[in-house]
Amino acid sequence: MSLLLRLLLLYRPVWGWLALAAFLALLTLLAQTGLMALSGWFIAAMALAGVAGSSLNYFTPSALIRAAAIVRTAGRYGERLVGHEATFRLIARLRVWLYRRLERLPLAVRGAHDGADLAQRLRGDLDRLETVFLRLIAPLAVALVGGGLGVLWMGRFEPDLALAEAALLLAAGVAVPVMVARAAARRGVRQVTLLTALSGAAVEAVQGLPELLVFGAERRHRERIEALSSDLIAEQIGLGRLIALSQAAGLLCGHLALWAAVVLTVPLLAEGRLGGPDLAMLVLLALALFEAVTPLPAAFLALGGVIESARRVFALADAAPNASEAETVPQPCPTRCDLSLRGITYRWGAERAALFDGFDFDLPQGGRVALVGPSGSGKSTLVLLLTGLVTPEAGTILLGGRPITSLDDETRRRCFAVAPQSCGLFSGTLRASLRLADPEADDAALWRSLTLVGLADFVAALPEGLDTWIGAAGLTLSGGQARRLAVARAWLRPAPVLILDEPGEGLDSEAEQALLDAVIDQLDGRSLLLITHRSAGLARMEHVVRFGG
Structure with a gap:
């Protein structure tokens, strides 16, 4: 009862x-x-x-x-x-x-x-x-x-x-x-x-x-x-x-x-x-x-x-923690968004080996860093740590010199724009999918993001344009098109740190290089964290961190 x-x-x-x-x-x-x-x-x-x-x-x-x-x-x-x-x-x-x-x-x-x-x-x-x-x-x-x-x-x-x-x-x-x-x-x-x-x-x-x-x-x-x-x-x-x-x-x-x-x-x-x-x-x-x-x-x-x-x-x-009063009132984003990880330790379960053990990492504001390594080496887990979806066993994550845990969840999310390895497309129109990143974006901004990733001509040729229905999980799109759309959505989000997790999936090496060149040319002071197991785009990175030997 x-x-x-x-x-x-x-x-x-x-x-x-x-x-x-x-x-x-x-x-x-x-x-x-x-x-x-x-x-x-x-x-x-x-x-x-x-x-x-x-x-x-x-x-x-x-x-x-x-x-x-x-x-x-x-x-x-x-x-x-x-x-x-x-x-x-x-x-x-x-x-x-x-x-x-x-x-x-x-x-x-x-x-x-x-x-x-x-x-x-x-x-x-x-x-x-x-x-x-x-x-x-x-x-x-x-x-x-x-x-x-x-x-x-x-x-x-x-x-x-x-x-x-x-x-x-x-x-x-x-x-x-x-x-x-x-x-x-x-x-x-x-x-x-x-x-x-x-x-x-x-x-x-x-x-x-x-x-x-x-x-x-x-x-x-x-x-x-x-x-x-x-x-x-x-x-x-x-x-x-x-x-x-x-x-x-x-x-x-x-x-x-x-x-x-x-x-x-x-x-x-x-x-x-x-x-x-x-x-x-x-x-x-x-x-x-x-x-x-x-x-x-x-x-x-x-x-x-x-x-x-x-x-x-x-x-x-x-199973979810209760929301605190601080979580209901978003705080202002830090004036600088330099990222620093110090002594990070994390493992998926007590019986499994540690993915990170005293790991240090820096991404200065406006910097470009790539994380390179095979699947299972911990690259995507680092994204979860940064965005707060998982909590490290030990160590500190600093954003703008402040512990990232001092930020409420909403403010923390506003600091990152992520194109995940799984595209995360929902059943709806192209317009609705893009506006998940920025609900206030006008059509001109949507077209700019599509032009950036090389989808503008494809969408313009569709009878319904931005109002084209993409189906559950982007069913009507090819794998490469879905990946481009996910990158366009992340780029559209007005966040100081852009994270691209395997953005070249479904693309050949030339198309991937062209996509990354376009994104890097339009960073406008934003930081870029590239997660990949391929070589495309690495030449334009300021620092490359390799995982798994």
């Missing part, structure tokens, strides 16, 4: 919308039950008046019936409308909240989760959490209030009927769902686990298809996906059976309530303590009130999966 309470605290900005949606759901329920009960009373009263030949004021009850029908329809539409608005606002809040936590997540912790697991937590798990209020808490509150009001109304005519109705409502809406939910809790957790594993296997199949085909492992991987899919279907079938069982129990309780109403009110009719229209009204009301508990079985059955999703999301969020 602590997880659910914590989740509700995150709902605070949309509590008003959620409360309005719950109120409209209650209003709809009252109109629905009132419509059935009043219609039963009215039909019976009209029939008796016709038999007796007496007059009856039918204007008032018919007007109330029409009003109840209108309120039911409008309330249901309004509840859906407000509920969706509340959900969309909640989606925006929860996803932004988790993304901001992930920004501060240590790289070692982030690396413990594969991409599919993170995607499942960001999508599937959050999808469950976003509907907790509208699918679990609100239906339970509406059932308690609406059912309670209906039971109180019955108590005015026959207390025993009210007690019987209350007992059957609790049985159908709470007792049976809780018992079934306890039986389904394991299935809910298992379903979340299987969804994560299936998502991971599917991503691996798509991204690693060439390797699977080369090593002849595609059949084994397909069998794994089929096994996970079969297990997931089995869990879903099991949950479906439990839902059917709970719905059958609710239907049985509803019919028992109807018969209880008949058995308990007929003697009152014989004694003259109850009129025929009132009997019809109470019998139909006893059945209609079960509309209040209809959503509860599915809500309780989903509780196990909801709690597991909440546990997974909060476990990921709690």
Whole structure:
């Protein structure tokens, strides 16, 4: 329950919308039950008046019936409308909240989760959490209030009927769902686990298809996906059976309530303590009130999966350090951005050899330094150290003579523009991809960056130009074009230190040299840190640091 309470605290900005949606759901329920009960009373009263030949004021009850029908329809539409608005606002809040936590997540912790697991937590798990209020808490509150009001109304005519109705409502809406939910809790957790594993296997199949085909492992991987899919279907079938069982129990309780109403009110009719229209009204009301508990079985059955999703999301969020007040107020960048590393020691895990052990390195402002070495020698790890994504075990990193740890995260990020080894392109347009570096950049600045990296003619020839959609991970671009676009984006960012990590991937040596010459000619006082295992551009570097012998 602590997880659910914590989740509700995150709902605070949309509590008003959620409360309005719950109120409209209650209003709809009252109109629905009132419509059935009043219609039963009215039909019976009209029939008796016709038999007796007496007059009856039918204007008032018919007007109330029409009003109840209108309120039911409008309330249901309004509840859906407000509920969706509340959900969309909640989606925006929860996803932004988790993304901001992930920004501060240590790289070692982030690396413990594969991409599919993170995607499942960001999508599937959050999808469950976003509907907790509208699918679990609100239906339970509406059932308690609406059912309670209906039971109180019955108590005015026959207390025993009210007690019987209350007992059957609790049985159908709470007792049976809780018992079934306890039986389904394991299935809910298992379903979340299987969804994560299936998502991971599917991503691996798509991204690693060439390797699977080369090593002849595609059949084994397909069998794994089929096994996970079969297990997931089995869990879903099991949950479906439990839902059917709970719905059958609710239907049985509803019919028992109807018969209880008949058995308990007929003697009152014989004694003259109850009129025929009132009997019809109470019998139909006893059945209609079960509309209040209809959503509860599915809500309780989903509780196990909801709690597991909440546990997974909060476990990921709690792994990130809390933001301090200093982090919320960006500091000014240092007036000079000379970089100095002194005595840096770092290793990926205690059992692995140190990549750096007392490492010293200098990059003066406006300087050009290259880090050269084979893969795995620690070149890219140095970028992570500089940008704060990992923390050295020992040593000091100075920026402008100040320890880099004294800068808040936002200020530290503003000091570096990085073209990483993986291009990091998102699904969107060329314009949107470039403006990730500088949201205020105008089209002229975008074209200058494209001209710098040799993409201007290619983009100009496209029918939609800068508005061309590049697809997920730059799918519509070649490897060389994607690399050029990543360099253009880094160059566009107004940061004093430019870091290019393997900028020549996908390019031949001449194209790489031309790209680096263009970038170096347009540094305009910025520092350049070139990370490479090739010789292109080294002749124009002021200093070359070699790794790995």
